[in-house]
Amino acid sequence: MFNAIGIIGLGLIGGSLGLAIKHNKLSKVVIGFDTNKENLNDALKLELIDIGANSYKSFSICDFVIVSVPPSQTAKVILDLFDVLRENTIIIDVASVKEPIIADIKSSIPKGISYIPTHPIAGTENFGPKSAFRQLFDDKYFIITPINEITFAEKKVEEFAKKINMKVKYMDAKRHDEVFAYVSHLPHIIAYNLVNLIWNKKENDEAYSFVGGGFKDFTRIAKSNEKMWSDIFFLNKKNILSAINDYIENLLVLKTIIENNDKEKLLETLKNIRLFKEHLDG
Amino acid sequence: MFNAIGIIGLGLIGGSLGLAIKHNKLSKVVIGFDTNKENLNDALKLELIDIGANSYKSFSICDFVIVSVPPSQTAKVILDLFDVLRENTIIIDVASVKEPIIADIKSSIPKGISYIPTHPIAGTENFGPKSAFRQLFDDKYFIITPINEITFAEKKVEEFAKKINMKVKYMDAKRHDEVFAYVSHLPHIIAYNLVNLIWNKKENDEAYSFVGGGFKDFTRIAKSNEKMWSDIFFLNKKNILSAINDYIENLLVLKTIIENNDKEKLLETLKNIRLFKEHLDG
Numbered sequence: 001m002f003n004a005i006g007i008i009g010l011g012l013i014g015g016s017l018g019l020a021i022k023h024n025k026l027s028k029v030v031i032g033f034d035t036n037k038e039n040l041n042d043a044l045k046l047e048l049i050d051i052g053a054n055s056y057k058s059f060s061i062c063d064f065v066i067v068s069v070p071p072s073q074t075a076k077v078i079l080d081l082f083d084v085l086r087e088n089t090i091i092i093d094v095a096s097v098k099e100p101i102i103a104d105i106k107s108s109i110p111k112g113i114s115y116i117p118t119h120p121i122a123g124t125e126n127f128g129p130k131s132a133f134r135q136l137f138d139d140k141y142f143i144i145t146p147i148n149e150i151t152f153a154e155k156k157v158e159e160f161a162k163k164i165n166m167k168v169k170y171m172d173a174k175r176h177d178e179v180f181a182y183v184s185h186l187p188h189i190i191a192y193n194l195v196n197l198i199w200n201k202k203e204n205d206e207a208y209s210f211v212g213g214g215f216k217d218f219t220r221i222a223k224s225n226e227k228m229w230s231d232i233f234f235l236n237k238k239n240i241l242s243a244i245n246d247y248i249e250n251l252l253v254l255k256t257i258i259e260n261n262d263k264e265k266l267l268e269t270l271k272n273i274r275l276f277k278e279h280l281d282g
Numbered sequence: 283m284f285n286a287i288g289i290i291g292l293g294l295i296g297g298s299l300g301l302a303i304k305h306n307k308l309s310k311v312v313i314g315f316d317t318n319k320e321n322l323n324d325a326l327k328l329e330l331i332d333i334g335a336n337s338y339k340s341f342s343i344c345d346f347v348i349v350s351v352p353p354s355q356t357a358k359v360i361l362d363l364f365d366v367l368r369e370n371t372i373i374i375d376v377a378s379v380k381e382p383i384i385a386d387i388k389s390s391i392p393k394g395i396s397y398i399p400t401h402p403i404a405g406t407e408n409f410g411p412k413s414a415f416r417q418l419f420d421d422k423y424f425i426i427t428p429i430n431e432i433t434f435a436e437k438k439v440e441e442f443a444k445k446i447n448m449k450v451k452y453m454d455a456k457r458h459d460e461v462f463a464y465v466s467h468l469p470h471i472i473a474y475n476l477v478n479l480i481w482n483k484k485e486n487d488e489a490y491s492f493v494g495g496g497f498k499d500f501t502r503i504a505k506s507n508e509k510m511w512s513d514i515f516f517l518n519k520k521n522i523l524s525a526i527n528d529y530i531e532n533l534l535v536l537k538t539i540i541e542n543n544d545k546e547k548l549l550e551t552l553k554n555i556r557l558f559k560e561h562l563d564g
Contacts, residue, residue: 121492141492171489179489183480187496189536190472192555197532198465199558207453207461210403210423211562214469214503221496223559226552233540233548244537248530250479254471255526258515266515270508273474276481277505280493 001160002027006053006062008077010034010043011225012123013094014068015132018048020164023134031058034129042129060084064091064160071095071231075104078115087112090153094120096180096228097235098145098173106147114153117173119143119180120166127225142166145173181239186247188221188229189240195222283442284309288335288344290359292316292325293507294405295376296350297414300330302446305416313340316411324411342366346373346442353377353513357386360397369394372435376402378462378510379517380427380455388429396435399455401425401462402448409507424448427455463521468529470503470511471522477504 005027007014018030032049033056034040040052051058059065059081069077074095081091091113095101098117109115122140124131142161146154150170158168171179195218202208211219233240257266287309289296293316300312314331315338316322322334333340341347341363351359356377363373373395377383380399391397404422406413424443428436432452440450453461477500484490493501515522539548 143492169492175489179487179492182483183490183493184496186479187476187500190476190533191496191499192552193529193533193536194469194472195555195559196536196551197468197529199555200532201464205461207457208465209562210425210451210461211465214466214473217473217499217502218469219559219562220499222555224556226549226556230545230548230552234543234545237540237543241537241541244533247475247479248533250482251472251475251526251530254475254478255523258519259523261516261519263512263516266512267508269478270474270512273477273481274505274508277477277501280491280501 001163002062002064004029004031004062004064006031006033006059006065007049008033008056008059008065008067008081009069010039010048010129010132011068012127012129012131012136013120014066015043015046015048015129016122016134016136017066017068017094017164018043019132019134020137022047022050024163026160026163027064031062033058039129046129046132048129048132056081056084060086063089065089067091067093070227071097071101071235075101078105079108082108082110082113085110085113090114090116090156092116092118092157094118095235096184096232097177099177100235102145102147102173109147114151115147116154116157117145117147118157118161119145119176120161121184122166123224125220125223127228137161138165140166142168143176144168144170145176146170147173177236178239181236181243182246185232185236185240186243188224189233189244190247191218191222192229194218283445284344284346286311286313286344286346288313288315288341288347289331290315290338290341290347290349290363291351292321292330292411292414293350294409294411294413294418295402296348297325297328297330297411298404298416298418299348299350299376299446300325301414301416302419304329304332306445308442308445309346313344315340321411328411328414330411330414338363338366342368345371347371349373349375352509353379353383353517357383360387361390364390364392364395367392367395372396372398372438374398374400374439376400377517378466378514379459381459382517384427384429384455391429396433397429398436398439399427399429400439400443401427401458402443403466404448405506407502407505409510419443420447422448424450425458426450426452427458428452429455459518460521463518463525464528467514467518467522468525470506471515471526472529473500473504474511476500 030049031051033053312331315335
């Protein structure tokens with residue numbers, strides 16, 4: 001499908017993409033780079049990539065480049081790559097926030113280079129090259145937020161995503177950032193906040209170590225990469241702040257129902273929530 | 283260990299207790315009762331119990347009785363049972379809230395009957411006799427909140443819990459209700475609230491169906507039995523309202539950190555949360 005794919009950033013996503021590309025034979029060669037030398041060595045040892053690069057210069061031989069670095073560094077890395085990439089290269093990023101990254105890049109895209117912003121909705125609470133695995137993307141959504149109209153390059157990226165078993169959806173970048181503030185970024189914030197609250201209580205009182213099953217569900221994502229998530233929270237700040245406000249407003253409604261002993265209303269609300277969840281499960 | 287164990291309420295907990303008792307041969311016979319005739323029939327068919335009872339009268343032959351009905355009905359059921367139980371019977375309840383139930387019962391305990399309030403920290407999001415399974419209690423905590431001093435009866439209940447593979451802890455009832463407002467009841471409320479929020483958004487905008495991995499973690503417990511949880515929220519109202527207030531207060535601190543672009547502070551906070559989670563995992 002490609003002659004040489006380059007991957008900048010060899011963590012969970014970049015590393016797993018390397019494995020999926022190699023397994024599906026989507027490129028003759030996969031070239032990887034990471035500013036962290038240990039990550040680069042691990043990626044070579046684990047055969048997530050074929051070749052380790054010392055600098056961006058090596059990516060001049062690629063026809064497809066994937067940038068999977070922390071969101072706050074994404075735009076900078078892409079702008080630097082623009083200086084070395086040859087004509088007709090397609091470059092994608094995989095950050096969970098799209099609009100601010102596009103805004104930083106949009107006016108600097110060289111003629112002949114196609115930059116396609118994407119967001120593969122896949123991940124675990126683990127990070128680093130050692131957490132990479134080839135099936136990470138199976139049956140997950142791959143969202144493309146095109147800068148302008150959909151061209152040959154977007155179609156090629158769509159084909160790539162389908163070949164690693166993903167389902168492709170196109171979405172406006174602004175809308176993407178609004179929606180994901182609610183369905184992904186907010187859940188992480190409220191999980192982090194719950195763990196933090198229990199931690200504060202437990203510091204002074206060992207009894208709070210009796211965490212129940214409900215608590216356990218939250219802690220999985222509260223183990224996520226703090227660098228990535230703090231980047232996301234700041235980059236998508238405006239949308240996240242409204243999501244938090246909305247969340248608190250809704251919580252206060254629930255609190256008032258409990259305060260007022262409105263048993264019928266609470267039972268009905270919880271039942272509707274359960275039915276929605278059962279609908280989501282299909 | 284016992285001649286005849288009675289179980290009132292044959293849902294997930296009552297039914298699983300039946301299985302665990304039979305498997306470990308802790309009683310010659312297990313007598314079950316449920317106001318829902320379908321549940322009673324299912325419990326007999328699934329062999330969660332040996333005998334189905336038509337009324338509380340049958341429990342006069344028991345030396346150990348377990349009440350596992352919704353929390354709001356627990357005190358009433360126990361008070362009714364006091365009229366039929368014979369002397370030297372031990373009766374326990376397994377509700378997730380202890381203080382208000384104890385308050386309703388305390389002054390009415392007949393001489394010769396031992397009432398022991400307990401809370402097995404075990405459960406799933408499923409409910410009803412069909413969701414019962416014998417291993418539900420393995421390695422989980424069994425909390426006893428004795429009304430007065432620890433006597434022979436508490437020791438007998440402790441022995442029972444250990445025989446179904448549980449770890450026993452004693453705790454003051456008031457303290458239990460405070461702690462579990464934070465570590466169990468609050469997680470359910472914030473999960474229910476998130477699902478509710480996304481549902482409200484999704485009603486007007488299909489894009490919100492792109493729920494990510496973070497969201498999925500929360501939805502498991504938002505599928506729980508609404509009758510039981512609304513009971514818990516009202517019975518433990520005072521503690522739950524302070525937990526909600528504390529939670530919002532903490533969330534506003536996190537919101538301010540994001541609002542102020544305080545990158546170092548956010549990174550440090552998220553890192554501490556991750557380290558605490560890793561400590562919890564052991």
